[in-house]
Amino acid sequence: MSVAATKLATHPRRYRIARVIEELADGEVFSWELEPLEEHAGEDIGQPGQFNMVYGFGLGEIPVSISAVSDGRLIHTIRSVGRVTRAMRAYKAGTEIGIRGPFGTTWPIAPLAERPVLVIAGGIGLAPLRPAIDALLEQQERSHPVTLLYGAKTPQTLLYEPDLQRWQAHPLCKVEITVDRADSDWQGHVGVVTKLLQAHNLDTEGAGALICGPEVMMRFCILALQQRGIANSDIYVSMERHMQCALGYCGHCQYGKDFMCRQGPVFNYAAVASRFLVNEL
Amino acid sequence: MSNIQTPEQHPFFRTLTAEQSAAVLALGKLQQFAAGDWLIEQQHPANHLYLLLSGRVQLMVPDGREQGQVLETLQAGDLLGWSWFTNPQGWHFSARAQSPVSCYCCDGSALRAAMDSDSALGYAILQQLVSVLAHRLQASRLQHLNMYGSDTGSGQ
Numbered sequence: 001m002s003v004a005a006t007k008l009a010t011h012p013r014r015y016r017i018a019r020v021i022e023e024l025a026d027g028e029v030f031s032w033e034l035e036p037l038e039e040h041a042g043e044d045i046g047q048p049g050q051f052n053m054v055y056g057f058g059l060g061e062i063p064v065s066i067s068a069v070s071d072g073r074l075i076h077t078i079r080s081v082g083r084v085t086r087a088m089r090a091y092k093a094g095t096e097i098g099i100r101g102p103f104g105t106t107w108p109i110a111p112l113a114e115r116p117v118l119v120i121a122g123g124i125g126l127a128p129l130r131p132a133i134d135a136l137l138e139q140q141e142r143s144h145p146v147t148l149l150y151g152a153k154t155p156q157t158l159l160y161e162p163d164l165q166r167w168q169a170h171p172l173c174k175v176e177i178t179v180d181r182a183d184s185d186w187q188g189h190v191g192v193v194t195k196l197l198q199a200h201n202l203d204t205e206g207a208g209a210l211i212c213g214p215e216v217m218m219r220f221c222i223l224a225l226q227q228r229g230i231a232n233s234d235i236y237v238s239m240e241r242h243m244q245c246a247l248g249y250c251g252h253c254q255y256g257k258d259f260m261c262r263q264g265p266v267f268n269y270a271a272v273a274s275r276f277l278v279n280e281l
Numbered sequence: 282m283s284n285i286q287t288p289e290q291h292p293f294f295r296t297l298t299a300e301q302s303a304a305v306l307a308l309g310k311l312q313q314f315a316a317g318d319w320l321i322e323q324q325h326p327a328n329h330l331y332l333l334l335s336g337r338v339q340l341m342v343p344d345g346r347e348q349g350q351v352l353e354t355l356q357a358g359d360l361l362g363w364s365w366f367t368n369p370q371g372w373h374f375s376a377r378a379q380s381p382v383s384c385y386c387c388d389g390s391a392l393r394a395a396m397d398s399d400s401a402l403g404y405a406i407l408q409q410l411v412s413v414l415a416h417r418l419q420a421s422r423l424q425h426l427n428m429y430g431s432d433t434g435s436g437q
Contacts, residue, residue: 122428122429123429124429152429153430157429180424180427181350181351181424182350183349183351184339184341184349184350184351184377187379188354189337189354189356190351190352190353191353191354191420191424192420192423192424194419194423195353195416195420198416199358200285200357200358213428213429214428214429216423216426216428217423217428220419
């Protein structure tokens, strides 16, 4: 690792919260739009699929997927579920935080430029897929569609509604949304996201698939994709395990012979298929 | 989702022979429903199999108010109703057209009689029904898991 890369990986560099975005009305999920302090402007802020270690000074550090990169600004979407994230929930615009990274593997954007792509997201799993969808739709050579199949618990827990509308309006993008529970006011689909994969007219010929969501959801989506004739080598998954160092030293994120922080979080499913169904791995 | 142009193109007939398909089609007719129409109502006699050709249907549990809880959305390519085979006394749930719906509606009593007299036809139809039931049971179990609520997700 070069000196510069080592410094990015081991020293939190200071970012400022430019904007706090309330993603859900209940406040459980929020996003930070971050801008680097001047001395860090122009440094690598990561690619779709990667993650950063986000540091609250004096509080703690958490791994968070990159959910958007734009004009040197970085967006992270965080779910308030534990001690550190609940404290971060109270941070306001102007607060300085630390960013260590970017770490990990990326979604295979360039290899999918001339193929149809199925993007399958469950719940907050849409966060690491959002920059991938934008990158795919920006490809000059793209003539095949990107189809987003997005599942959430209820209509009130759908993320990124402006992006969903923007993608739906794109000539090369199709968006299908389903929720597990709704009352009869909801005009969309009700049902699990695998149902969208079984739709009679879903075109999967030559497609690659990118999946992120709860592991049980990913398992059943992969089964449905295999039944549609998609090879394991054409499926990519973003995995999660508890991460602490993000450098491959602490071993907390070990996944068989790999470390999630180094060989992941994005894996080609063919490389992990034998481990995917091993309980407690 | 795109519509199905003719009943023969519905996935229900994919594994049936031409003769079997003709036998089933002879027991039904095309039917249209406007948005808001009820296709089936809970506890009403269950005597039809609906093969959806276009539009969306909400499968739901009425809860005494105008709104009910939606269990699943069905659309072109799906089938609605198997109680005509297992429990013709009454539907377990209700189903309402969410949009204008076109479907092929088969008479349940006549279907049962045809299955009883032709075991090959009966087996072929049962294979289709069991496949649908298996998918829906699996989906219901996933919905029951509340898997999005138990995300490890970003954050600690």
